[in-house]
Amino acid sequence: MKIAVIGAGFVGATTAQRLVERNLGEVVLYDIVEGLPQGKALDMMESAPIWGFESRVLGTNDPKDLSGAEMVVIASGMARQPGMSRDDLLERNAGIVASVADLVHEHAHQAMVIVVTNPVDALTHLVAAKVGTPKDRIFGMGGILDSARFRHFIATEMGVAQADVDAMVLGGHGDDMVPLPRFATVNGVSIETLLSADQIQKLVARTRDGGAEIVRYLKKGSAYYAPAAAIAQMVESVVRDQKRLLPCSVWCSGQYGITGQFVGLPVILGRSGVEKIVELPLSAAELKELQGSSAHVAAKVAKLQIAA
Numbered sequence: 001m002k003i004a005v006i007g008a009g010f011v012g013a014t015t016a017q018r019l020v021e022r023n024l025g026e027v028v029l030y031d032i033v034e035g036l037p038q039g040k041a042l043d044m045m046e047s048a049p050i051w052g053f054e055s056r057v058l059g060t061n062d063p064k065d066l067s068g069a070e071m072v073v074i075a076s077g078m079a080r081q082p083g084m085s086r087d088d089l090l091e092r093n094a095g096i097v098a099s100v101a102d103l104v105h106e107h108a109h110q111a112m113v114i115v116v117t118n119p120v121d122a123l124t125h126l127v128a129a130k131v132g133t134p135k136d137r138i139f140g141m142g143g144i145l146d147s148a149r150f151r152h153f154i155a156t157e158m159g160v161a162q163a164d165v166d167a168m169v170l171g172g173h174g175d176d177m178v179p180l181p182r183f184a185t186v187n188g189v190s191i192e193t194l195l196s197a198d199q200i201q202k203l204v205a206r207t208r209d210g211g212a213e214i215v216r217y218l219k220k221g222s223a224y225y226a227p228a229a230a231i232a233q234m235v236e237s238v239v240r241d242q243k244r245l246l247p248c249s250v251w252c253s254g255q256y257g258i259t260g261q262f263v264g265l266p267v268i269l270g271r272s273g274v275e276k277i278v279e280l281p282l283s284a285a286e287l288k289e290l291q292g293s294s295a296h297v298a299a300k301v302a303k304l305q306i307a308a
């Protein structure tokens with residue numbers, strides 16, 4: 001499968017690396033900065049004999065190279081700086097993503113699209129509107145990353161294997177995301193029986209702050225190793241038709257009482273894209289939080305004044 005990654009910055013380039021190292025397809029890494037995607041692609045290809053992968057990555061500044069891509073990952077745009085929220089990126093990144101959406105529409109309008117640029121839920125809405133991608137073939141990345149952070153924090157707090165921890169974070173990928181401790185387990189055992197309410201609340205708060213915590217350390221940008229792993233997991237579920245159950249920002253048409261917008265929900269991802277939105281039996285309080293987070297996304301979308 002030909003997979004285009006748009007934006008050869010920290011997230012885009014690390015994603016390209018993860019995709020080729022897992023032999024998930026032929027990757028085209030596109031950026032507007034001359035030489036940047038070419039240099040990073042050549043560097044990655046020079047690791048192929050050592051690391052032993054056969055997939056190739058082509059770096060380019062020519063939008064024509066996007067032609068024929070079956071999947072497009074959009075990771076172009078500004079990353080936040082300390083003190084900023086993801087929402088503060090809305091106007092700047094909407095302009096960048098809108099111009100990228102025009103390129104995708106022109107060169108790869110049949111492609112399945114994964115949006116990463118923040119604020120991701122609102123910008124997924126923008127791309128869907130501009131490219132005209134069917135709603136089950138476009139989704140945003142946020143929930144897998146937030147869930148991975150929650151899982152990591154639980155594993156670290158308990159001193160157990162990372163692989164034994166499962167957890168789910170729903171809602172918009174922002175400060176009011178909705179971690180669900182009631183659905184978090186260590187090898188099938190609810191964390192509510194293993195940790196105190198106070199410990200769980202601290203893990204939830206650290207998860208909500210997870211992106212900002214990295215920004216405070218890096219000072220000049222945001223996370224990219226875990227984000228790239230999350231994107232690669234989405235791509236792999238589609239390319240290998242794995243039908244993984246993963247939280248992704250998807251178009252809601254009544255699920256969880258939410259209609260006409262993108263927000264993070266559990267979905268089954270397979271070869272045809274979003275094959276099913278899974279409806280969990282949320283408590284009234286969890287549902288209220290999810291709907292509140294989705295109302296926040298809707299307010300951002302309203303600011304973008306996207307033509308219907």
Ligand SMILES: NC(=O)C1=CN([C@@H]2O[C@H](COP(=O)(O)OP(=O)(O)OC[C@H]3O[C@@H](n4cnc5c(N)ncnc54)[C@H](O)[C@@H]3O)[C@@H](O)[C@H]2O)C=CC1
Nearest residue numbers: 007009010011031032076077078079116117118120141227
């Ligand atoms: N959804 C999520 O969970 C996550 C989202 N992000 C977001 O991903 C985005 C990228 O982050 P980084 O890679 O760290 O930033 P970066 O600054 O390292 O890279 C951004 C790249 O986009 C390129 N670019 C700008 N305009 C472009 C255009 N019109 N066409 C093609 N390329 C263009 C830039 O030249 C740059 O190379 C940010 O908006 C960040 O907030 C980052 C991590 C997680």
Ligand SMILES: O=C([O-])CC(=O)C(=O)O
Nearest residue numbers: 080086118211212222223
């Ligand atoms: O925090 C940011 O701005 C980047 C991001 O979305 C994350 O790492 O969760």
